[in-house]
Amino acid sequence: MKLFSYNTVDTPIHCLSGFTKLLCFLLLTFAVMYSYDIRVVLLIMIFSIAILKVSRIQFSQIRTMVIYALIFIVTNAIISFFFSPEMGVEIYGTRHRIIKLVGNIYLTQEQLLYQVTKFFKYASVIPLGMIFLLTTNPSEFASSLNGVGIPYKASFAVALTLRYFPDIQRDYRDISLAQQARGLDLSHKAKFKDRFKNSLLTVIPLIFSTLDRIELISNAMDLRGFAKYKKRTWYTSKKLDRQDFTAIGISALIFIGSLCVSLFINHSRFYNPFI
Amino acid sequence: MKEYFKVSTKTIVATGLGAAIFMLLFMYVKVPSPVPETSFQTAYGLSGFFATLFGPIAGALISFIGHALSDAVQYGSPWWSWVIASGVSGFIFGFAFKRTNVEEGEFKGKDILTYNIIQIIGNVVAWIIVAPVLDILIYQEPASLVFTQGATAAIMNIISAGVFGTLLLVAYSATRTKKGSLSKK
Numbered sequence: 001m002k003l004f005s006y007n008t009v010d011t012p013i014h015c016l017s018g019f020t021k022l023l024c025f026l027l028l029t030f031a032v033m034y035s036y037d038i039r040v041v042l043l044i045m046i047f048s049i050a051i052l053k054v055s056r057i058q059f060s061q062i063r064t065m066v067i068y069a070l071i072f073i074v075t076n077a078i079i080s081f082f083f084s085p086e087m088g089v090e091i092y093g094t095r096h097r098i099i100k101l102v103g104n105i106y107l108t109q110e111q112l113l114y115q116v117t118k119f120f121k122y123a124s125v126i127p128l129g130m131i132f133l134l135t136t137n138p139s140e141f142a143s144s145l146n147g148v149g150i151p152y153k154a155s156f157a158v159a160l161t162l163r164y165f166p167d168i169q170r171d172y173r174d175i176s177l178a179q180q181a182r183g184l185d186l187s188h189k190a191k192f193k194d195r196f197k198n199s200l201l202t203v204i205p206l207i208f209s210t211l212d213r214i215e216l217i218s219n220a221m222d223l224r225g226f227a228k229y230k231k232r233t234w235y236t237s238k239k240l241d242r243q244d245f246t247a248i249g250i251s252a253l254i255f256i257g258s259l260c261v262s263l264f265i266n267h268s269r270f271y272n273p274f275i
Numbered sequence: 276m277k278e279y280f281k282v283s284t285k286t287i288v289a290t291g292l293g294a295a296i297f298m299l300l301f302m303y304v305k306v307p308s309p310v311p312e313t314s315f316q317t318a319y320g321l322s323g324f325f326a327t328l329f330g331p332i333a334g335a336l337i338s339f340i341g342h343a344l345s346d347a348v349q350y351g352s353p354w355w356s357w358v359i360a361s362g363v364s365g366f367i368f369g370f371a372f373k374r375t376n377v378e379e380g381e382f383k384g385k386d387i388l389t390y391n392i393i394q395i396i397g398n399v400v401a402w403i404i405v406a407p408v409l410d411i412l413i414y415q416e417p418a419s420l421v422f423t424q425g426a427t428a429a430i431m432n433i434i435s436a437g438v439f440g441t442l443l444l445v446a447y448s449a450t451r452t453k454k455g456s457l458s459k460k
Contacts, residue, residue, distance in 0.1 A: 029352070065349065069352075072312065075311045080420050084418075118414075118415075125351075125352045126351040129352030153282055156291070157294065160288060161341070163291075164295045165344075204443070207324070214285065214288050218283075221288065
C-alpha cells in the first residue's frame with residue numbers, strides 16, 4: 001500500500017501551499033462537524049466534490065478508501081439505529097411515526113432526518129481528507145504543521161513517521177517472509193490462534209530492529225545540531241501568494257457561515273423542520 | 276517530574292518511528308471483535324512499550340500520530356474523538372517511564388504490576404471517559420452506543436497493552452545489561 005499516492009499535477013489545488021491546504025482542511029472539517037443542518041452539510045459536500053474534480057484525482061487512487069469509508073458509515077448508521085432508535089425524537093422533540101418495524105421499534109421522521117444528516121456529514125468529510133492527502137507533498141506536510149502552530153519538534157516527528165513508514169513496511173514484509181521460510185505458518189491454513197501468535201513473532205524482531213535504528217538516527221540528528229534553536233526554517237515551505245489567500249478566505253467564509261447558521265438561524269447545532 | 280516532559284532528539288526519533296510501527300500494526304495486525312467498529316489492536320501494546328521507554332510525550336504523540344495517519348490513509352479522514360482518546364491513553368501509559376527497572380535489565384513482579392496498573396488506568400480513562408464523551412460532544416452519537424463501544428475498546432486494549440506490552444518489556448529488559456552484573460575480584 002502506498003502511503004500518500006501523491007503525484008504532481010498542474011492544478012490550482014496542487015499549486016496551493018501545504019499550509020493553506022491544511023488550514024482549509026481544518027476549517028472545512030470543523031464547519032461540517034459542528035453543524036447538524038442537512039442544508040449546510042449538503043452544500044459543503046457539493047463543494048468538496050467539486051474541489052475533488054478540480055484537483056483531477058482519479059477514482060482508482062481513492063477506491064479502497066471509498067470502500068472502507070462506506071462500510072464504516074453504513075455499519076455506523078445501522079448500529080446507531082438499533083442502539084437508540086429514539087435519538088431523533090429526543091433531539092427534535094416531536095414524534096412523527098412512519099412505520100412500525102419489529103417489536104416496539106418505530107421508524108420516525110425525526111430519526112430518519114438525524115441519520116440521513118449524519119450519513120452525509122461523515123460522507124462529506126471524506127473527500128476533504130482525500131484531497132488534502134493526495135495533493136500535498138509529504139515533505140511539505142511537516143512544514144505546514146509547523147505553520148499552523150504545532151511545535152517544530154512534533155512536526156518533525158510526523159515527518160519522520162512519513163519518511164520511515166515505507167521502510168518499516170518493507171522490513172515487516174522481509175521479516176515475515178524470512179519467518180515463513182523458517183516454517184512459521186501465516187496462511188489461512190494455520191489455526192487462528194497460531195496465526196495470531198506467528199504474526200506477533202514477526203512484529204517483535206521488527207520492533208527491536210527499530211530500537212537500534214532510533215539510536216542511529218537520533219545520533220545522526222544530534223551530530224547535525226538538531227533542536228539547537230527554538231525555531232527552524234523548512235526547505236520545502238512556500239511563501240503564500242494570492243491564490244492561497246483566496247482559498248483561505250473561501251474556507252473561512254464557509255466556516256463562519258456554518259457557525260452563523262447554527263447560532264442565528266437554527267439556534268442550536270440541529271436544523272429542526274418539525275416545529 | 277521534569278524529566279518526564281523533557282524532549283530530546285531521541286524522544287522525537289522514537290516518536291516518529293514508533294508512530295510508523297503503530298500505523299503498521301493498526302492497519303495490519305488486528306483481530307475484529309463482535310462489537311461493530313472496534314477491534315483487538317496490538318498497536319496499544321506497542322504504545323505501552325514505547326511510552327514506558329520514552330515517556331508520556333512520546334507515548335501521546337505515537338498513538339495520536341499513528342492513529343490519525345492510519346485513519347486518514349484508510350478512510351480518508353481521521354475520526355478525531357478516538358484519535359484524541361488514543362493520544363490520552365499513550366500519555367497516561369508514559370507515567371510508567373522511570374517507574375520500572377526495565378532499563379536496568381529487570382522487569383519482574385513489582386515492575387510488571389506497576390506497568391499494568393498504569394496501563395489499566397490509561398485505558399479506562401481514554402476509552403470509557405474521553406472517547407465516548409468526545410463522540411457525544413463532537414459527533415452527537417447515541418450515548419448507549421458509544422459507551423458500549425468504549426467499554427469494549429477498553430477491555431481489548433487493556434488485554435493488548437497488558438499481554439503484548441508486558442511481553443515486549445520483558446524481552447527488552449533481557450537485552451539490557453543488568454545492574455551490578457560485573458564484580459571485581
